[in-house]
Amino acid sequence: xxxxxxxxxxxxxxxxxxxxxxxxxxxxxxxxxxxxxxxxxxxxxxxxxxxxxxxxxxxxxxxxxxxxxxxxxxxxxxxxxxxxxxxxxxxxxxxxxxxxxxxxxxxxxxxxxxxxxxxxxxxxxxxxxxxxxxxxxxxxxxxxxxxxxxxxxxxxxxxxxxxxx
Numbered sequence: 060x061x062x063x064x065x066x067x068x069x070x071x072x073x074x075x076x077x078x079x080x081x082x083x084x085x086x087x088x089x090x091x092x093x094x095x096x097x098x099x100x101x102x103x104x105x106x107x108x109x110x111x112x113x114x115x116x117x118x119x120x121x122x123x124x125x126x127x128x129x130x131x132x133x134x135x136x137x138x139x140x141x142x143x144x145x146x147x148x149x150x151x152x153x154x155x156x157x158x159x160x161x162x163x164x165x166x167x168x169x170x171x172x173x174x175x176x177x178x179x180x181x182x183x184x185x186x187x188x189x190x191x192x193x194x195x196x197x198x199x200x201x202x203x204x205x206x207x208x209x210x211x212x213x214x215x216x217x218x219x220x221x222x223x224x
Contacts, residue, residue: 129190132171
């Protein structure tokens with residue numbers, strides 16, 4: 060139960076599990092640096108068939124995404140109100156900003172480097188305020204296999220989903 064000055068007393072239902080399963084994160088190994096990408100694939104083991112809660116959240120039985128992390132030094136274009144406020148964004152150390160986004164190395168057209176970068180360093184996910192961009196790649200049983208399959212790089216796999224093997 061929550062009590063607020065605006066809405067008064069309200070009751071909240073307990074949290075429910077939306078899905079359980081396995082996931083993998085894979086970085087590809089392209090010949091050209093500009094084609095680097097990070098893929099996230101998942102496969103639900105529970106529920107066996109997605110229902111109304113999963114549909115409301117956009118969860119499929121399996122799917123894959125291209126994942127990028129936002130440069131906290133990059134301004135929001137056009138005065139849009141998206142993402143975290145500057146004081147809540149990840150506070151990465153200079154070495155991580157330089158390695159991931161290329162600040163000071165001529166990557167991108169701005170002095171802060173690239174706006175978004177692949178998640179090539181797991182450290183990018185270990186900071187509070189890290190902002191991720193998920194780009195839908197493929198869904199269905201073949202989705203993770205196509206995005207994460209052979210020749211795509213290295214990742215950890217879980218036995219729940221044959222497509223992630």
